[in-house]
Amino acid sequence: MKFKYMLSATAMTMAVVSGAFAEDSSDPIIIPIHNWSSQIVMSHVVGQIFENMGNNVEFVTTDSQAVYESVRLGDVSLEVEVWEGAFGASFNAAKEKGGIHAASEHSAVTREDWWYPLWTKEACPGLPSWEALNACAAVFATPETGDKGRFLGGPVDWLKHDQERVDALGMNFTVVNAGSAAALWAEIGAAEKNKRPIVLFNWTPNFAEAVWEGEFVEFPTWVASCNEDPSVGPNPNATYDCGNPADGYLKIAAWDGMKEKWPDAYNTLTQISFTNPQIAQMAKFVDVDEMEPEDAATAWLDANKNIWENWTK
């Protein structure tokens, strides 16, 4: 590794472009960053690993859905957090058009489902079972939902089928969709002051776990055909009568041209894989310890040399 590093470093400093070695291009590898901390820090972690290998790296701020089109066209080179639930659809759509593929899969699993902060349990002790939640729906009632409970869902474009689930399970809840992740946090923040019970959409790994303790509501366990086959699940006549998968994938996507343009960096990228606690720690550096993302990435890399140095060999 050391030899390779020195080689590419020399090549860099002398600005010699040699055709004899299958060497990484000196063009910058462009890494997109979005607006949540774990993704920003992880992008910087990956970026700093590449820089250690002698590559040029640049970061660009983009929308988290529109980014797959940009990866496909090669405008940006990779994407470090492809969530099954949130971005699976955009990723697959781009993959069908060609130009993008999954380079690696994190060992971290993702879960996105109904969630409540721990203080909610005082008002509704039977939690986390969904039947218990349904029984105390009145606790979650608000002026606009009347006597039904209010469930605060994520933005509609996350396509979470909450309304279908409420109907299928005959729950006494109304689904209200927030317009952004920030809106969800603002609601928890507001509920926190007088420990108002609240049930809303949340996911893991996420900074919110470090700020507010809470649990996911346990719905009937997800099985593959639950969303297509009415006979599966507790309600024999409806689809969506179960929870979301508790172990969704988290992948790294790359532009198809990356392999040829930066073979070494690409090879490293295919080996990168983070776990849930590692991702949570990256987010915590920024969200709780108030570090800047670049510094958080450096701190993480310094503390975890044994993990990432293997990937660069």
Place this chain on the structure above:
Amino acid sequence: MAIVETRLTGKIGSLTRLQITQFLFGLAIIFAIIKPLLPEFLVRIPVEMILPYDIWLQTLFDFIKDDLGLLTVTRGISSVLEWFLDITANLLYGKRRWPNIGPVPWVAIAVVAAVIGFWLKGWKMALLAGGTFVWVALIGQWKLAMQTMSVIAVAAPMAFLIGLLLGICAWKYPRFQRAIMPVLSILQTLPFFTYLLPAVIFFKVGPTAGCIATIIYAIPPMVLMTTLGLKKVSHEVVEAGHMSGSTRWQMLRYVYLPAARTEILVGVNQVIMLCLAMVVLTAFIGMPGLGAKLLSLMNSLKLGRSFEIGITIVLIAVTLDRLSKAWVVKQPEHFERGTSWFVRHKLLIIGIIAFIVSIILAQFVQVADHITRKQDLSMGKDIDNVIRAILANDIITGVTDWLRWFLITWVLIPFRNALLWLPTGSVILAMAAFGYFVGGRKSALLVVIFFGVIALTGWWDRSMITLYAVISAVILATLIGIPLGIAAARNPKWSEPILLVCDTAQTFPSFIYLIPAIMLFSVNDVAVVFAILIFATVPLMRYTIEGIRAVPSELLEAADMAGATRNQKLLKVQLPLALPTMAVGFNQAIMFAFFMVIIAAFIGTQDLGQELQKTLAGNNLGKNFVLGMCVSLMALAFNHIIMRWSNDRRKALGVG
């Protein structure tokens, strides 16, 4: 115009304008009453009659983009633009690009800003300009602010140049002006989501797309002000130019443009303000800097630090605003013949020396070069706690809980349901009545066409929900803004601070309002209306104050002599005369509300904004454009009616 109008109304018969208005409005009410008996197309346009405009538009866009090769052209433009952006990026924050000499240390920039401030308006301005940059550095946002400035430094001059050229063309060729004016009006009312998507597709995600979106957003006022200024150039000046035998180019360069200097510089001021208004919104398409940081801070609920970024944006905006305004009033200096070059340019020389000294200083003193995270004075956590304490205050939550309950159950939901229940035909007729009353047949026809097109796109219900939020917020804003404005105008001691608050509220990034709105009212329509309300009250207050202040003092004296009381003077003299100006404020409030209602999609709405937000993910340009047009058409309809009324009223009063 007025004569033509009366002749037109005369043709219809002996009906007066009021009678026709009553007839149209009556028809609208009858439609609503006999709703079950109405033919289907008058209630809602049936689904099979809705044509797939979005698909057609998408095909058209694809055709232009790929088959006509527009994409290659725009990508070519964006690489040129990128070259400029790389230069400013290298100089301001040290991006590794040619010319590889940056970043310029913050001390140097602050010093130069102070010298420019002094040159334009003396010590106070020097303090404001230099102080702004010192604040930015000390609070630890220097790099972010420079990332933002590196794009604005390219976008603002580009918008200025393009706007100036288009303005000159519009002034020279009336036909071109007729063609460009509607385009500009649409550009000014199109929701920002509609700018963003084409910018990404044609100009590549990143600073280039952000730059293009900013330029397009900032051009319209520049064109308008240039045309206005050139048209006002007096005859004598032009004659003098001709007599000295100027060529056409010389006429333009040495006669027209200098004579229109004031208007053109006002245009420059507008360009800068609009560029800053886009700082946060363009972060969605890859604009780096303050906006992007603000979004990520808000996503982890760091209110304190987003608040600090808001202050930075306001400070930069106020500084650039004051500097450019000082430039408008500053007259060119003239020296006696024979004054040496050094004396004439002493401030320039001082500026250069100060710049070089600070660069040298920065080589040796780290703090003068850059301030690290641990050295900065950010108080994010403390501000966070203060904001949270205010929002959690029992009295405040008591009031907001009651307000939420009251507004939801008694005002908003009934109003919304009523609008959604009304047949399409009824709404269009009522709008036509409104248009007819104000502007006669032409206005009525225009309004009918605009709303008719919305009905035909099939997004009627979503449009009505958008309209409902806008109307609710503007009515509340009127109830709050006008009394406050009147109170402020009557007491000169108050009007200055209130105008300053208006300025601040307007440049403060609208996104920051969303979080407190949610924390006070939680995700529902009250929060949406509240967020719009903050934004829409500002122009109402400002124009009320300015309208009342502009009432000629002779008229007030006359009223005093007639023995009018303070209240009589207000009701009989000041308000009637200020009304046309207040109407302009009302119009702006509606335009701002249409702008903000789309942003409120981030709180959570069920209107056009939500659909627009969805199209961003799918790269669905056709649908995005159709939705954008729905918003634009509604805004244009209101704009037309109110401005028409204001102009007529002004003519009738003989003011302007």
